[in-house]
Amino acid sequence: MKEGPDIARVAALLGDPARANMLTALMSGRALTATELAQEAGVTPQTASSHLAKLEAGQIVTPRKQGRHRYFTLSGPDIVEALEVLMGIANRVGHNRVRTGPKDPELRKARVCYDHLAGDMGVALFDGLAKRKLIASDLNGVALTPAGIDFASEFGIDLDGLRAKRRPLCRECLDWSARQSHLAGSFGAALLDRFYDLGWARRVTDSRIVRFSNAGEKSFRDLINP
Amino acid sequence: MKEGPDIARVAALLGDPARANMLTALMSGRALTATELAQEAGVTPQTASSHLAKLEAGQIVTPRKQGRHRYFTLSGPDIVEALEVLMGIANRVGHNRVRTGPKDPELRKARVCYDHLAGDMGVALFDGLAKRKLIASDLNGVALTPAGIDFASEFGIDLDGLRAKRRPLCRECLDWSARQSHLAGSFGAALLDRFYDLGWARRVTDSRIVRFSNAGEKSFRDLINP
DNA sequence: TCAATGCTTCGATTAGCATCGAACTATGAA
DNA sequence: TTCATAGTTCGATGCTAATCGAAGCATTGA
The missing domain is CATH 1.10.10.10 (Winged helix-like DNA-binding domain superfamily/Winged helix DNA-binding domain)
Incomplete structure (x- = not known):
């Protein structure tokens, strides 16, 4: 047809x-x-x-x-991307479920949403990067600023490698528990990987919980609130 | 729930x-x-x-x-993006309609697909950029190479401006008539805009046809086949 | 005023599909 | 072997939503 x-x-x-x-x-x-x-x-x-x-x-x-x-x-990653985009649209047009979010306080604090950081700390990361003007968000979405690009390479993230993937670098993702935006996209995922590598946090097996060490949480706070 | x-x-x-x-x-x-x-x-x-x-x-x-x-x-642009992603998935899993594409020869040759170039010339553009190693495509999708980034600025395209948008820079889009990939995404759109600006082509009113001038088509051929 | 065109609302029909109970297969444990 | 768990298949039911004919507004033009 x-x-x-x-x-x-x-x-x-x-x-x-x-x-x-x-x-x-x-x-x-x-x-x-x-x-x-x-x-x-x-x-x-x-x-x-x-x-x-x-x-x-x-x-x-x-x-x-x-x-x-x-x-x-x-x-595949294209399915993840489709779901992320649809979430964004649903969020924009106000089609949200009424739901408070996960009950477990550790889940509320920090968990993984596919491959990036979500929960209170995920939201804090988004807000912190925005306050430091490393990312900028407007009607069209969110993107790295020039300062953010410098920050990424200093922080040990290979932006060119990320750009080679199909997934967009930055994307807003509505947080289920906090009901605010956190950072998705390949850059969001790379940040979380870097937290693992630096020993700041590790993933609790068989759970979505991300557990920060005391030192790691301190470094994280310094990162978003210098 | x-x-x-x-x-x-x-x-x-x-x-x-x-x-x-x-x-x-x-x-x-x-x-x-x-x-x-x-x-x-x-x-x-x-x-x-x-x-x-x-x-x-x-x-x-x-x-x-x-x-x-x-x-x-x-x-909004998020709807366009959602449709593009879904097209990509449908293409990957082989859910394609059996259909030859537009009949009009001019439509088959060059037309706009939302905001980027499609048709035979769209496919030629994709292949030409790939042959010049300005874009590289793998399983995850398509991306600009370092040489491609240089090319873009020489050709008068503001990549940083494009990155500030939510839409991904490069995306493959299956061509309806030629049944091969052409270049979508904000970079694909910017290329077409540049063709307009350079006077190589113009859009036929009330149609999806893109009509290249003789000189424009020659420049286009030189671009993709230097 | 009348007629024509663009679009919507109403009502009835139909078809597809999500759902679950019950029965069946397969893997693993005792 | 026997039992338990994981998962699927089958069949019946019921609901939702797509579809179109007919009639109703609204806008434009004569």
């Missing part, structure tokens, strides 16, 4: 509430089992199975069999 | 074939009337009206009243 790639097929796959919930859960970057995804989506395992079959057929998720579990992950 | 922005609402709006066709048509950047969009989508005006009401309520499109017509445009 019409020309071009079939957007509708892909978008329809993301457009069901149950499936969207599953995919959102997978944005944590962790591989989740079918049952876990069923719980995340609030549906029965049968229903989840049917949804997962569709997502798999559409190459939105990739399954990996391990013992009697099937672990699912998002099938 | 769940946390976060409501992806599903937005994605569902893009996930209907009729609506997706309308939105794809609007990627040309031109404002289209309700009846035109109905034709593009292959539905009756009544059905189109109902779809447009939903898209308007979801702030995906913006109407502008003029006389007895209602002109619709995409409501």
Whole structure:
């Protein structure tokens, strides 16, 4: 009938509430089992199975069999990007769920959102970088300032390497718990990696929690509030 | 129920074939009337009206009243980006419509796809830049090489200005007629703008056709095949 | 005023699909 | 082998939403 790639097929796959919930859960970057995804989506395992079959057929998720579990992950960075963009639009047009966010105080404080820092410290990072004028945000989104570009190389981040990827460098991502923006995109992810490398923080296994050491948190505070 | 922005609402709006066709048509950047969009989508005006009401309520499109017509445009650059990303995914997973592309030979040769160059010359531009190693594409997508960055400034393109926008610099976009990649993203758009400024080409009014002058086409050939 | 065009609202029909209960397969543990 | 857990398939149900015909506004032009 019409020309071009079939957007509708892909978008329809993301457009069901149950499936969207599953995919959102997978944005944590962790591989989740079918049952876990069923719980995340609030549906029965049968229903989840049917949804997962569709997502798999559409190459939105990739399954990996391990013992009697099937672990699912998002099938590529383009899926992450699509979800991030859609989140941004949903945020802009005010389609937000009423929800307070995670209960666990450690989760509220610092956790990973796919591959970047979220939670109170994620928001603090965004605000801190903005206050130091290393990033600037306007109607069109957020971007590194010239000062921010200098900062990145001083801080040990290879911007040219990041630019080689398809993902945009900077993106705002609405924080589920704090309801404010934190920094996503490949630069946001690189910052968190750098925190790991510097020993400031580490990821708690089997959880989205990011735990800063005392010294690491101090350095972090100095970074955002010099 | 769940946390976060409501992806599903937005994605569902893009996930209907009729609506997706309308939105794809609007990627040309031109404002289209309700009846035109109905034709593009292959539905009756009544059905189109109902779809447009939903898209308007979801702030995906913006109407502008003029006389007895209602002109619709995409409501922001984030919508364009979402459509581009979804096209990329649909392309990757092989969800393409079977269709040869536009019939008009001039359309096949050079036209705008939203705001960048498409058609045979769009594909030639992509290939030429790749052959000159000004852009490099891999699994993750396409990006400017260091040589490409130098080229851009020599050619009069303000990369820092482009980076300040939310849109990614480079993106592959599957060409509807040639079935090969051409260059989208803010850099792709800037290149086309530069062609206009240099007098190489101009846009035919009320059409997506881009018409190169003889001298312009020669310069274009020299550019991509030095 | 009348007619034509652009677009929307109403109502009825239809089709697709999300959902779940129940039964089935597969892996692992006792 | 037997039991338990993880996951899928099947079938039935019910809801939502896309679709279009017909009628209703609104704007423009004669």
